[in-house]
Amino acid sequence: MLSCKEANRLMSQELDRKLSWGENLGLKFHVSLCDSCANARQQMSFVRSACKHIFALDEKSDQ
Amino acid sequence: MTIDTNELAALRPDMTRFAYLLLRDSHAVEDVVQATMLTAIEKQDGFKNNSSLKTWLFTILRNKTIDSLRRGKREVSIADLSGNDDDDLEEVLFNQNGSWNQEAKPSAWGNPEVSFEQSEFWVVFNACLHNLPEKTSRVFMMREFLEFEVDDICKELSLTASNCWVTLHRARAKLRLCLDTNWFSGQGFEASGR
Ligand SMILES: [Zn+2]
Secondary structure: OOOHHHHHHHHHHOOOOOOOHHHHHHHHHHHHHOHHHHHHHHHHHHHHHHHHHOOHHHHHHHO | OOOOHHHHHHOHHHHHHHHHHHHOOHHHHHHHHHHHHHHHHHOHHHOOOOOOHHHHHHHHHHHHHHHHHHHHOOHHHHHHHOOOOOOOHHHHHEOOOOOEOHHHOOOOOOOHHHHHHOHHHHHHHHHHHHHOOHHHHHHHHHHHOOOOOHHHHHHHHOOOHHHHHHHHHHHHHHHHHHHHHHHHOOHHHHHHOO
């Protein structure tokens, strides 16, 4: 099984490239058993969606 | 549709901050912001009311910033970029077996997207972005705001692919930690109501 450290590297890389079948499976398996890594993964993808949102929000508050 | 020039001027500080995070050179930033405003005025017929002025303007700014990065190639910065900002973040987060250190374990954020509605959240988020070390910030901004592919970032900045991955990972980990400390486990998020 992947270590948490390895899982964290992969959860960042999955935002930048398509993981191999094996990597993907390893990561999914790890986060299904490890709450801390599941949280880390949610937080990293939240960081990305915040970046996508940064200008959209002003649209709302401008109105 | 005509642009309100006051509104345009009001967005200048935001544009300057954005461009500075990527270019780190006040002359280049000034040029890019100036060129963006000129283009906006020249092409205002292309601005449709259904997008906000800010979104439209940042699309132009984004392109001008990419041009400037390409054109300048920033010899000075590339030299700076060869060093690592810091390499021990993983040592802080993980023990020798690669498991989380007790105090570094990420906690659940619940439904963090509700924070998007709070203007205070964006103050914290911006501060966290500004706190990233220079090289880390540059790579991260190129990826997330300019939407470069990693291969292109490597090429632009003459970094190895693995250096790029490590840097992006470090940026995300730092931002995650910064938001956790300053928003999700602090007063801001509580006060805004979960
Ligand atoms: Zn784990």
